[in-house]
Amino acid sequence: MTLDNFLYYIILPVLALSTLLVFIRFIIGPTISDRIVALDLLITTGIGVIAVYSILSGQPTFLDIGLIFGLIGFLGTVAYSSYLEKRKKK
């Protein structure tokens, strides 16, 4: 079993399964905070998928997209939490 086959048939399906599990929490999350945490974890898992894909395709340029993904995830979490704090009581 070569390295490419291992990454294709074991690592990527495990990452896809975990993305699916997090997405279930993203759908059913009872509060907005749960959804924001699930979104953060989705983006973090996406960085892992990008790293595996850069190994498979042999192009390290994809890791830059991972860096930008992390930046977008952090900014999204900060923005959502600040608006959640400012929200008026219903």
Place this chain on the structure above:
Amino acid sequence: MMDIIIVVLASFGAFFILLGAVGILRMPDTYLRMAVTTKAATLGVGLILIAAAFYFDDVATTTRVLAIIIFILLTAPVGAHLMGRASYIAGNKLWEKSVSDDLEGKYKASRNFSIAPEKPGKSEDIIENEDYDKN
């Protein structure tokens, strides 16, 4: 030899990410879910990125990977702290089996809380507490 290192690192990384996903689905509380997000998933992504650095075996790629890992390690606790405070102020209940709540009584039940009050420490949403001020 290098393939074995890459396989082991990628396997552990995927395993920890899977643990984080199962944890965020099964944990009973927003705050416990947040704990899973900041620890297990960060470790898993870091291991997979280190595997990518071993595969390319290049100074430029290793520097990039270290930048991503340090960035994630710096921003994950900050984001989780902001998110935890926001969800506490928004009124999320703790799990009924939680044993301690250090913020109990520090904030009113109101959701009208601004990040930057006009005078620090004198915000109308923070209850005056003498013991808290002395320490």
